[in-house]
Amino acid sequence: MRDPECGHFVDGAQHGAISEPCRIPTRSEAIRGMPGFNKLLFFLKLAYLHSMKTTFLVPDKLPAIKEAKINGKSYGFQTGETILSFVRRYFGQDYIPTLCDSPQLEAFGSCRVCSVEVSRGAGQAFRTVGSCHTPVEAGMEILTESESVQKLRRNIIELVLTDHPLDCLTCEVNGNCELQDVAAKVGIRKVRYPEGKNHLDRQKDLSHPYMTSDLSKCIMCYRCVRACDEIQGQQVLNVMGRGFDSQIIKGMNQSFAESDCVSCGACAQACPTSAISDVFQSKALVGQTKVRTVCTYCGVGCNLEVSVKDGKVLSIQAPYTAEVNQGHTCLKGRYAFKFYKHPDRIRKPMIRNADGGFDEVSWDEAYDYITSKLKDIRTKHGPDSIAGISSARCTNEENYLMQKFIRAVIGTNNIDGCARVCHSPTALGMQRSFGTGAATNSIEDLKFTHAIMVIGANPTEGHPVTGAKLRQFAMKGKTCIVIDPRKTELAKYATHHLQLRPGTNVAVLNMMLHAIVSAKAYDRQFIELRTEGWEDFKENILSLNIAELEEVSGVSYSAARDAAIAYAKAENAMSFHGLGVTEHYQGTYTVMLIADLAMITGNIGKRGCGVNPLRGQNNVQGMADMGVQPYQGAGYLDHTQEEIRKQYSEFYGAEVPAAAGYKIPDMYDAAIRGDLKAMYVVGEDMAQSDPNTLHVINALKSLDLLVVQELFMTETSKLAHVVLPGASFLEKEGTFTNGERRIQKVNKVVEPVGEAKSDGQIIIDLMNRMGYKQADYEADSMLREISKIVPFFAGVSWENLGDRGKQWPVAADGTDTQILHQKEFKRGKGQFVFREYVETPEVLEYAAEFPFILTTNRVLEHYNAGTMTRRTGNAEIITEDLLLIHPKDAASYHIAERDFVDIESARGKISVRAHLTDEVKQGVLSTTFHFPELFVNIVTSSIHDSIAKCPEYKVVCVKICKKQ
Numbered sequence: 001m002r003d004p005e006c007g008h009f010v011d012g013a014q015h016g017a018i019s020e021p022c023r024i025p026t027r028s029e030a031i032r033g034m035p036g037f038n039k040l041l042f043f044l045k046l047a048y049l050h051s052m053k054t055t056f057l058v059p060d061k062l063p064a065i066k067e068a069k070i071n072g073k074s075y076g077f078q079t080g081e082t083i084l085s086f087v088r089r090y091f092g093q094d095y096i097p098t099l100c101d102s103p104q105l106e107a108f109g110s111c112r113v114c115s116v117e118v119s120r121g122a123g124q125a126f127r128t129v130g131s132c133h134t135p136v137e138a139g140m141e142i143l144t145e146s147e148s149v150q151k152l153r154r155n156i157i158e159l160v161l162t163d164h165p166l167d168c169l170t171c172e173v174n175g176n177c178e179l180q181d182v183a184a185k186v187g188i189r190k191v192r193y194p195e196g197k198n199h200l201d202r203q204k205d206l207s208h209p210y211m212t213s214d215l216s217k218c219i220m221c222y223r224c225v226r227a228c229d230e231i232q233g234q235q236v237l238n239v240m241g242r243g244f245d246s247q248i249i250k251g252m253n254q255s256f257a258e259s260d261c262v263s264c265g266a267c268a269q270a271c272p273t274s275a276i277s278d279v280f281q282s283k284a285l286v287g288q289t290k291v292r293t294v295c296t297y298c299g300v301g302c303n304l305e306v307s308v309k310d311g312k313v314l315s316i317q318a319p320y321t322a323e324v325n326q327g328h329t330c331l332k333g334r335y336a337f338k339f340y341k342h343p344d345r346i347r348k349p350m351i352r353n354a355d356g357g358f359d360e361v362s363w364d365e366a367y368d369y370i371t372s373k374l375k376d377i378r379t380k381h382g383p384d385s386i387a388g389i390s391s392a393r394c395t396n397e398e399n400y401l402m403q404k405f406i407r408a409v410i411g412t413n414n415i416d417g418c419a420r421v422c423h424s425p426t427a428l429g430m431q432r433s434f435g436t437g438a439a440t441n442s443i444e445d446l447k448f449t450h451a452i453m454v455i456g457a458n459p460t461e462g463h464p465v466t467g468a469k470l471r472q473f474a475m476k477g478k479t480c481i482v483i484d485p486r487k488t489e490l491a492k493y494a495t496h497h498l499q500l501r502p503g504t505n506v507a508v509l510n511m512m513l514h515a516i517v518s519a520k521a522y523d524r525q526f527i528e529l530r531t532e533g534w535e536d537f538k539e540n541i542l543s544l545n546i547a548e549l550e551e552v553s554g555v556s557y558s559a560a561r562d563a564a565i566a567y568a569k570a571e572n573a574m575s576f577h578g579l580g581v582t583e584h585y586q587g588t589y590t591v592m593l594i595a596d597l598a599m600i601t602g603n604i605g606k607r608g609c610g611v612n613p614l615r616g617q618n619n620v621q622g623m624a625d626m627g628v629q630p631y632q633g634a635g636y637l638d639h640t641q642e643e644i645r646k647q648y649s650e651f652y653g654a655e656v657p658a659a660a661g662y663k664i665p666d667m668y669d670a671a672i673r674g675d676l677k678a679m680y681v682v683g684e685d686m687a688q689s690d691p692n693t694l695h696v697i698n699a700l701k702s703l704d705l706l707v708v709q710e711l712f713m714t715e716t717s718k719l720a721h722v723v724l725p726g727a728s729f730l731e732k733e734g735t736f737t738n739g740e741r742r743i744q745k746v747n748k749v750v751e752p753v754g755e756a757k758s759d760g761q762i763i764i765d766l767m768n769r770m771g772y773k774q775a776d777y778e779a780d781s782m783l784r785e786i787s788k789i790v791p792f793f794a795g796v797s798w799e800n801l802g803d804r805g806k807q808w809p810v811a812a813d814g815t816d817t818q819i820l821h822q823k824e825f826k827r828g829k830g831q832f833v834f835r836e837y838v839e840t841p842e843v844l845e846y847a848a849e850f851p852f853i854l855t856t857n858r859v860l861e862h863y864n865a866g867t868m869t870r871r872t873g874n875a876e877i878i879t880e881d882l883l884l885i886h887p888k889d890a891a892s893y894h895i896a897e898r899d900f901v902d903i904e905s906a907r908g909k910i911s912v913r914a915h916l917t918d919e920v921k922q923g924v925l926s927t928t929f930h931f932p933e934l935f936v937n938i939v940t941s942s943i944h945d946s947i948a949k950c951p952e953y954k955v956v957c958v959k960i961c962k963k964q
């Protein structure tokens with residue numbers, strides 16, 4: 001029908017869909033009538049929308065070359081730019097009202113509120129078009145405020161309001177509602193249409209621990225559906241029905257709790273009203289302050305905007321301007337924050353009493369106890385009888401202080417951190433191949449790559465925001481190689497999945513290298529100019545026994561060759577790897593072979609390439625950068641060299657010893673031997689996380705002094721002599737460095753609970769009491785100190801980090817580095833390293849008696865030992881650890897879904913519920929380790945990576961039986 005005032009066509013009673021020829025077909029048109037919806041067509045559409053995005057969403061980087069008129073005046077525009085983006089650049093973000101448009105979503109053109117009048121040149125008639133999806137043309141005249149478009153906008157909003165509850169005053173988003181803003185902007189005073197059939201009686205969905213919906217407030221802008229598709233790639237939200245009966249549904253018209261929703265919150269953040277929101281009402285205006293900080297969970301390093309009122313965190317949103325996550329998070333970053341004030345938080349220092357319990361004490365008492373014990377032990381047994389373990393949960397500044405405390409105040413290099421049990425082989429392997437043990441490129445480079453190889457990583461669970469980007473890449477049908485014993489989510493979309501036997505990465509990578517060398521598909525020029533060791537390497541690769549490698553890995557040479565050639569032939573190829581590479585007997589060598597693969601194909605030193613470890617914890621990169629390792633000081637300088645040792649000693653004003661200290665496994669052995677008497681542990685639960693639990697507990701119990709700085713009474717805290725209450729990431733300031741070397745500001749959001757203090761201040765208090773002068777903890781001054789000793793922090797200061805952060809190395813003038821090794825490698829030439837596959841001693845020794853291989857994995861909802869996530873709503877979503885077992889294996893042992901299974905290794909026995917799935921091959925089992933009840937490390941072994949000493953969590957020989 002025609003609108004009586006403006007004469008435009010309007011469709012139905014609700015949405016002002018206007019007939020005009022040049023608009024993009026709406027998604028609703030494409031997906032209405034879902035039963036016949038074809039997956040292939042959907043992916044093609046995604047690819048199409050992606051191509052639109054590349055033209056529409058990056059215009060700022062293109063030069064202005066042509067002109068068009070806006071309301072009678074000429075302005076330069078950029079090729080491919082939309083009218084909306086063109087007008088916004090000159091007149092501001094809110095100049096043209098919009099409803100279905102949203103940052104990070106493709107142009108959609110459904111609400112038509114952004115309509116403008118356009119003439120394509122002198123004498124040409126004006127026509128009404130949607131500005132969000134119509135490209136600007138040279139000579140175009142654009143009228144943004146003509147009477148006609150103003151009437152049209154008013155009419156559209158009036159029609160929307162006929163089917164929207166007018167309960168603004170009690171609505172969660174009152175004052176922060178885009179519909180409210182647009183209605184005010186277009187000048188709605190009253191709705192002229194009579195009340196008719198509507199959807200105001202739709203029921204709320206409050207089924208989920210986090211997500212909520214009230215679809216009576218839905219304006220059918222599809223932003224939620226598009227966010228679910230285009231940002232997260234989950235495709236849970238959809239549209240059912242046609243015309244007036246159209247409605248947003250979850251899954252198969254289920255509730256949030258029943259659906260496959262992963263609670264990333266992208267839909268809630270995208271929704272312009274409160275139709276989809278969350279239990280924290282994160283779009284409400286009640287927060288007095290918004291503080292920007294960085295997520296405490298994984299190494300992606302998502303930026304968060306925390307809403308605070310009366311010293312309490314209300315909710316968290318994701319800033320669209322964040323370089324790392326562009327308005328996206330996973331459920332951990334956005335929703336799993338309530339742990340910070342959980343009743344279980346340690347609120348006062350405690351000292352173990354004679355009955356084996358703990359007494360709460362003052363800070364002075366705790367400090368006196370610790371210093372007198374440390375001094376006593378150092379005098380009687382020497383400084384090397386003391387060791388420290390620092391934390392990837394802590395800031396760079398705190399990690400720097402902790403290693404300084406151990407080196408300069410205690411006088412030993414016995415300092416290590418959790419990188420030892422995750423990515424130490426990455427740091428070592430990449431250092432030996434390239435000279436630098438960190439990611440060579442940025443996640444942003446996915447925009448410039450043509451192939452990805454993901455090996456030993458399950459990023460959609462472990463690194464969800466990066467995982468979502470990788471999934472989007474794979475869903476578009478681009479070359480995606482997954483090397484993993486499990487059929488991970490990404491593997492389901494991959495063009496190549498090499499489902500190898502756990503522990504045989506080296507065998508598969510060698511087959512891939514063999515295929516590239518045999519086919520001469522290598523980059524000869526890069527090899528000659530940039531590398532060394534090629535001839536020996538080539539000879540060794542060509543002499544491999546391929547049949548043997550096929551046999552041990554379970555992967556055919558032809559599959560490995562197809563994947564290798566796809567990687568080699570891609571114009572740019574990126575590799576990503578995780579703990580499925582490092583937590584193996586041959587972890588460091590596997591990293592070197594990944595580096596070989598990048599060098600042999602010239603995929604280093606440019607955009608869209610590189611070797612990109614997916615770092616586990618939020619600041620595991622920064623922890624190592626700051627010198628938390630026993631053989632290199634802050635900035636990876638080798639203190640065993642006299643000159644470097646002198647440099648550190650002068651800088652700290654205290655003698656730093658030369659000899660390398662104990663790595664974490666050595667600490668346990670030394671404690672059991674009686675050589676190590678005291679350990680100072682910050683934020684690390686080794687008794688639950690480290691392998692061979694009984695051995696670890698035995699070691700910790702052998703100590704004369706165990707000090708633990710923690711948030712909660714973990715399994716390690718329970719063994720301590722002194723427990724000190726540390727502060728969570730929301731309660732302190734400093735910097736974290738994410739997996740792409742980006743140093744980002746962590747701002748204090750609330751005061752620490754109880755008497756807790758920042759870990760940095762606790763360490764400083766102890767330094768002073770041990771006789772070493774160190775000023776009170778302040779991120780600003782600590783960064784100044786660090787920038788003077790860590791070469792790649794030279795130009796880092798608190799002020800110049802800004803909101804974007806900086807990727808190290810940062811030159812003295814503040815210039816940072818997105819891509820490493822562009823002209824030459826840090827070590828000069830890249831080093832080819834050949835390594836033959838060797839079976840792990842675990843299999844050689846135990847496979848006959850323990851025929852299954854148990855490997856470990858994570859789920860999205862929990863983080864590592866679950867210390868934090870189990871104290872949030874995430875514990876309502878995933879309530880226990882599960883054992884993944886192939887249905888045929890389960891049948892052989894009469895195991896049914898959810899039955900308890902006994903798992904026994906040479907070290908011990910545990911029980912866990914079964915989940916039958918073909919995600920694992922026969923003979924392979926996989927379990928998570930988030931709940932302390934499981935104690936999976938009772939069965940893991942003490943076998944380590946042969947060089948870096950990272951434990952082999954990923955290959956454990958076990959036998960199983962149904963629990964009676």
Ligand code: SF4
Nearest residue numbers: 295297298302330333
């Ligand atoms: Fe936090 Fe990682 Fe999730 Fe981002 S992806 S919100 S950094 S846990």
